[in-house]
Amino acid sequence: MHKSVFTFRLLEPVTSFTLPNAPFVELSGKRWVLTEYAQISDAPVYTCISYGWGEKKTKNLLNDDQLMSARTLPVIEATINASQSPENWADNVQFTSARDPQKEEAGRAAALKASQAFWIDALCVPSQDPARSACLRSMGEVYSAAQQVFVVLSKSCADVFHQIRHAGRLDSTALFILESDDWITRAWAYQEAVNSKALYFILQDDESTLVSGVDFLNAVVTSIDDYKKFHGIDSVNWAKHHRRLDSLEVLIADYRIADYAARSAYQVMSAMDQRVVERAEDRFFAMIGAIKTMSLDIQGDESLHPSEYFMRVCEAKGDYSFIYSLAPRSEVQGRRWRPVEGKLPAVQPGLLIFGGGQEGTPEPTHLQLDNMCRLIPSVISADGLKATRWFMRRNSEGFSPDGIASAILERLQTIGFTGCGEYLELENGFFFPQSKPTRSDDIFVTISPDVQWTNGGPGLLLRSNGTGINDFCDVGVFVGRVPKLGESINVG
Numbered sequence: 001m002h003k004s005v006f007t008f009r010l011l012e013p014v015t016s017f018t019l020p021n022a023p024f025v026e027l028s029g030k031r032w033v034l035t036e037y038a039q040i041s042d043a044p045v046y047t048c049i050s051y052g053w054g055e056k057k058t059k060n061l062l063n064d065d066q067l068m069s070a071r072t073l074p075v076i077e078a079t080i081n082a083s084q085s086p087e088n089w090a091d092n093v094q095f096t097s098a099r100d101p102q103k104e105e106a107g108r109a110a111a112l113k114a115s116q117a118f119w120i121d122a123l124c125v126p127s128q129d130p131a132r133s134a135c136l137r138s139m140g141e142v143y144s145a146a147q148q149v150f151v152v153l154s155k156s157c158a159d160v161f162h163q164i165r166h167a168g169r170l171d172s173t174a175l176f177i178l179e180s181d182d183w184i185t186r187a188w189a190y191q192e193a194v195n196s197k198a199l200y201f202i203l204q205d206d207e208s209t210l211v212s213g214v215d216f217l218n219a220v221v222t223s224i225d226d227y228k229k230f231h232g233i234d235s236v237n238w239a240k241h242h243r244r245l246d247s248l249e250v251l252i253a254d255y256r257i258a259d260y261a262a263r264s265a266y267q268v269m270s271a272m273d274q275r276v277v278e279r280a281e282d283r284f285f286a287m288i289g290a291i292k293t294m295s296l297d298i299q300g301d302e303s304l305h306p307s308e309y310f311m312r313v314c315e316a317k318g319d320y321s322f323i324y325s326l327a328p329r330s331e332v333q334g335r336r337w338r339p340v341e342g343k344l345p346a347v348q349p350g351l352l353i354f355g356g357g358q359e360g361t362p363e364p365t366h367l368q369l370d371n372m373c374r375l376i377p378s379v380i381s382a383d384g385l386k387a388t389r390w391f392m393r394r395n396s397e398g399f400s401p402d403g404i405a406s407a408i409l410e411r412l413q414t415i416g417f418t419g420c421g422e423y424l425e426l427e428n429g430f431f432f433p434q435s436k437p438t439r440s441d442d443i444f445v446t447i448s449p450d451v452q453w454t455n456g457g458p459g460l461l462l463r464s465n466g467t468g469i470n471d472f473c474d475v476g477v478f479v480g481r482v483p484k485l486g487e488s489i490n491v492g
Contacts, residue, residue: 002227006036006134009124010117011076020322025061025123027073028080034062034123040145045110046117047083048146050192052073052154052182053278060122065262068122074204075152076120081207082200083115083150092165092210094202113200114147130302136282137309139188139289140195150195151189151213152204153181161209162203164216170223178220179244187275187282191289194254194263217252225250228358234393239350239415246350247274253352262356264347265291265314266321266451266458273349273416281306284344288313308341319357320367321451324458324475326418326434332363337472337491346457347434348477350415363490366469371486375445375459375478378427387481388429391455405430408479417477424461429480433461437474446489447478457482462491 014024014031024031056070069075082088086108095107104298119142126132135142143149153160170178183189193199199213224245228238239246241362250271254263268290277283284306291313298304298312314322324347327339359370368429380388380401388404399407405423409432412419417432424431424445431445440463447459456479462470469492 006138007126007131008040008043008135009034009126010037010043010119011035011123012044012117013168023062025073025192027077028084035117040141044117044283045114045147046119047079047114048149048196049075049079049118049152050149050183051152052184052186054154054182054188055392062123063127066127071152071204072120072122076118078152078202078204078207079118080115082202082210083148084112085207085210086112088208088210095233095335111148119146121462125166133285133302133306136285136293137288137306137491138295139191139285140293141295143192143195143289144197144293146197146429148198148200149178149192149213151193151199151201153183153201155204155206157181158203158206158209161203161206161211164211164219165209166364168215168222169219169226172227175223175227175245177219179242182276183288184244184248185274185276187272187277187286188289190251190254190268190271190275191286193251194258194290195293196255199255213255213386217255219343220248221252236411236414243274243374247271250256250352263291264321264355264357264451265310265319266324266358267321267353269325269344270346270349270351270353271344284310291317291319305341307344310344311339311341314357315362316357317357318361318410320369321448321458323358323367323369323460326475329472334363334492335367337367339421347419347475348412348415348417351453351456354452354454355448358448358451369446369448369489371450372446372448372489373486374489375426375428375431375447377424377439377443377445380425380429380480381427384426384428384480387487388479391479401425401430406445412477412479419476426478426480428483429456429478431461431478433474433476434475437442437461443473445476445478447482449482449484449486452482455479455481459462460491462489 011032012035018033022033025035049478053069054071057067058070060066069383089108089111096103125135129158158176163170163174201211201216234438268287272356288310296316311322323356325339326346328337330338330340361368392407419432419434447457459476459478461474463473464470469490472491
């Protein structure tokens with residue numbers, strides 16, 4: 001099948017080279033048209049726009065067959081006005097920590113140059129397949145190549161901007177106003193923010209509110225931490241009662257590490273768990289954008305289901321951490337470890353993930369998983385109990401191992417775990433499988449130190465069959481002490 005070509009389009013002002021009959025939209029006193037480029041590298045520097053669509057729709061002025069968010073045009077105008085204001089960049093943004101005059105001037109000049117061309121989904125994504133799908137698979141490239149990304153929040157967030165600019169933090173009222181904005185839980189917002197070179201926040205209908213992403217997100221994190229401490233709320237109860245702000249915290253954490261740490265497939269799957277999409281396939285397109293920021297040659301990409309394309313992108317990058325999914329498994333011999341296309345929910349959402357991903361090597365008869373820690377059912381050690389108690393973050397002195405395991409299970413379920421409720425006791429901790437396990441001497445648990453949260457991580461339940469290629473049994477959640485060194489383990 002012929003490979004579809006990604007057509008890159010930008011919204012740019014009308015020039016003397018613009019065709020007389022080209023469709024246009026009038027914004028901020030100018031006429032703007034869509035300009036097509038064969039590839040992103042051919043395009044001028046540009047600005048991407050990130051925003052929540054909201055419920056109201058209106059006619060797309062550049063495509064009669066399509067509807068767009070009623071916010072689209074006001075959002076573009078807000079970005080144009082804010083980004084084209086020299087005063088905004090001079091007064092509200094610091095480009096260097098030392099305020100070096102030459103570097104500050106260069107930063108302002110680059111920001112202003114990028115404000116002459118814009119990418120926004122409602123106008124720049126082609127309306128028909130295969131061009132539409134090819135574009136959506138390339139969102140990571142679009143946003144990571146942009147000079148800057150502008151997040152435009154709704155008018156209801158005016159007090160949020162006022163407090164951040166004048167106090168550097170938010171009171172509880174402003175914090176919960178921010179929580180209600182559609183952008184906070186939009187699936188696309190995650191990849192748009194974490195892929196940005198430079199992130200800025202503005203308010204719709206007020207172009208003077210420009211705030212750097214670093215300042216904005218630091219203020220949010222500080223305010224959430226202050227609120228938790230003042231009210232004595234731990235992270236689990238916070239996630240239970242404030243899922244939207246909790247998902248924003250995950251986004252902020254991933255945004256902060258984007259420049260120096262790899263982002264695993266499992267990390268993205270977990271972060272996307274509570275995020276909102278209009279179309280089911282958009283969740284996968286957003287996930288693809290979060291892990292793929294350059295072109296990859298994926299065989300048959302035009303006809304692949306977005307979830308299958310996501311897994312193939314992960315495989316091309318050498319990251320098999322999508323294996324820690326609740327999805328049904330393939331029935332093909334040697335590939336029974338592999339999820340089938342469809343939903344790929346993380347076995348445990350809601351926990352911040354560390355590590356670059358699950359390295360592996362595919363073979364015709366199995367998958368070799370690298371740096372895996374083999375854990376055998378056993379009586380839990382004092383060291384393991386210490387790690388499990390830390391995970392609980394409450395006084396558990398006097399609890400039996402069974403009592404600790406029950407308390408951990410309750411904590412995991414509070415933040416989204418849907419397993420069977422049983423557990424396997426291991427020397428290092430406890431493993432909670434998704435399904436009721438068949439207990440025998442040949443089963444064992446394996447986890448990766450390269451895909452973990454603090455004192456735990458997702459894991460696999462495998463069965464040794466004497467061939468060196470272990471049978472896949474289940475996925476689950478491990479809580480305890482994660483060993484630092486592992487071995488290669490084969491799974492069929």
